[in-house]
Amino acid sequence: MTNFNQMNMDYKVDYLSELLANQIRKFDDRYSNLSDADKGSVKLGFHLDLTDNNVDVTDELIEAVKAEFSNSPMADMLIEFMQANTTQVTEDQKKIFNALEEGRKVSIVKFSEFGFPQLTHTVIESVKVGRYAQYNNVLYINHKPKRKRISWTEVVLPYQEVIIYDGWIDFDIDAISNTITSNHSITVKQSKYTSFDPQFMNDIKSNLNFNPLITINNREEVITC
Structure with missing residues (x-):
């Protein structure tokens, strides 16, 4: 695009x-x-x-x-x-702008379009607040994922949950979100929960022994660094 x-x-x-x-x-x-x-x-x-x-x-x-x-x-x-489309930037959003400074390496954890958690190692380019469809206060995160040649734009809607960690964390997100069974001939992965289940994010946060840089959840932006 x-x-x-x-x-x-x-x-x-x-x-x-x-x-x-x-x-x-x-x-x-x-x-x-x-x-x-x-x-x-x-x-x-x-x-x-x-x-x-x-x-x-x-x-x-x-x-x-x-x-x-x-x-x-x-x-x-x-x-x-x-x-x-002129929106009033909240104090929490101002803190997000300061935390997600240009050039900062971060790990973004969010739900994919199919409702299962995905982890992206990326570099922040810019952040802004704008309008999207019926939503007046939407967070746009422009970033360049690791080993990608083009930039992406992450559109964070008010009802979505996104966790951002400082740096490129080494974390097996599949092991947290799936039940894995295997033998000498076959490996079977089964999701622990249904799509978009908030328990996915709870499991990820509880299995990491450090706080996220930012947690965006339930229409609130919380700085946890």
């Missing part, structure tokens, strides 16, 4: 122009000829595209769009998006 925020400014402007054009094409007419209701649908679709692409709207980006597309409604749409 393209990381919009790592593009240079010219590519960003062109990319946004194509996103907006795709929304207008759905109505098979020029934007100026659309009804107010259809223009509202175009703006909504464009804003959803910005969210899906994790677009970080800045004053610099808006000025670049104004310079390139002076007669386009895109700049006004970006301003509305930025204003709607």
